């Protein structure tokens with residue numbers, strides 16, 4: 001790969017379940033330039049994209065806004081047809097056999113719902129039972145499992161529009177799994193969720209992958225999602241694959257930093273500690289930047305031993321920052 005940022009693959013190349021080979025997607029866009037005039041422009045949303053994902057892998061698919069992530073997922077579901085290249089999911093060409101593929105994939109778009117807004121959650125599930133022609137016993141079994149693990153019992157009779165964002169997201173994930181898909185595409189599944197809802201969603205996905213071997217492709221702006229769920233991460237920017245490997249490798253390549261936010265008992269001068277530097281102080285609260293690949297536990301232990309610590313949290317670098325550092329590194333090498 002020309003970027004030189006490909007780490008050693010963490011996956012077994014046997015049994016590739018998702019395959020993209022030289023895929024491109026170009027959109028024709030019309031832009032109004034005057035009263036009756038418009039200009040045609042082409043947007044290359046995905047460019048020479050090739051990768052494979054093995055059955056049972058859980059892969060993070062990240063990149064800045066407009067990088068081409070959703071366009072890739074739409075091509076993997078068959079909603080969009082590639083302008084060039086080859087896409088296969090479970091051996092199926094998604095855009096030619098979208099309906100057949102739909103039986104084998106589940107999709108969750110965090111910012112949109114597939115549920116019927118005015119109906120109670122259970123009615124959406126009943127409709128999906130019929131739409132996907134799920135055998136009764138299998139539907140029952142999957143429904144019971146989702147209700148239990150996603151904590152949906154109390155929500156089944158509530159109209160979707162009355163659900164909180166976190167409840168709705170759990171409802172959407174349940175809906176995507178009623179037909180036992182072999183692969184699940186998740187587009188920002190934890191966006192806007194509180195800490196507890198995020199933890200519930202992540203733990204459910206981890207169990208699903210471990211117990212059922214469901215292949216998961218996860219798009220997110222939250223690096224903690226990736227850290228807790230995926231051994232492998234792919235970074236896309238301007239429609240091109242920039243990195244493919246473990247998250248730790250991405251931190252090394254991008255030399256990114258995490259931030260430890262500490263609340264002290266009282267206002268104190270900036271903390272002095274070897275492996276971190278204070279970047280902000282606001283009353284008794286201090287922000288310390290430290291290398292993302294270093295252990296937060298060690299740093300916390302050192303600070304706790306010397307300073308009157310009341311509370312703390314660790315903030316992951318945002319993806320845009322990691323990627324811009326990655327480019328800076330590349331320019332220097």
Ligand SMILES: Nc1ncnc2c1ncn2[C@@H]1O[C@H](COP(=O)(O)OP(=O)(O)OP(=O)(O)O)[C@@H](O)[C@H]1O
Nearest residue numbers: 027029043045063064065066067068069070071072
């Ligand atoms: N239907 C469309 N018509 C024209 N341009 C499009 C269309 N869909 C996407 N694009 C453009 O293609 C590029 C990639 O968009 P895409 O939605 O795939 O990015 P993304 O990585 O999912 O971004 P985000 O994180 O903001 O969701 C952007 O420049 C976008 O404006």
